[in-house]
Amino acid sequence: MTLAAALLFALVSPSAAQAVAAGPCQGHKIKTFRFSTGRVTVFKGAGFVCALTYAEKPGRARKMSVTLQARGHRAITRSGTFRRYAGPLSVRAAHRCVKVTGSVGDGSLKPRWIQC
Structure with missing residues (x-):
């Protein structure tokens, strides 16, 4: 989904617009948090x-997730089995x-x- 489409989606559906699936992340890297796996x-x-x-250690498929929650909004999660x-x-x-x-x-x- 292009940024323009994402913004249009945000204007049409504000509650659903909090979460916009994107291609590779745009912008600049601000932080990396490391944990054991x-x-x-x-x-x-x-x-x-x-x-x-x-x-x-990429390669073997395993359960993974990422969750974001903007203050004042519901948390959104992308999870599944990925390599x-x-x-x-x-x-x-x-x-x-x-x-x-x-x-x-x-x-x-x-x-x-x-x-x-």
Whole structure:
């Protein structure tokens, strides 16, 4: 989904617009959170925060997830069985704190707040 389509989607459906699935994350990398089995990398650009959870050892399919929650909104999650990464996942969060979590197999990232 292009950024223009994502913005149009946001104008048409504000409640659903909090979560906009994107291609590779746009913007610049602002943070990487590491945990025992992987890492969550967070990007920011054009009023959105985007995140991906990467496996520390890619290749073998395993359960992975990435979750974002802009303060004042519901958490959204992308999860499933993947070989390399879960995501990308984006939320509209121009000037909001965003809670980030992720998991790969048995390992997980404790919730972290960014942009606060």
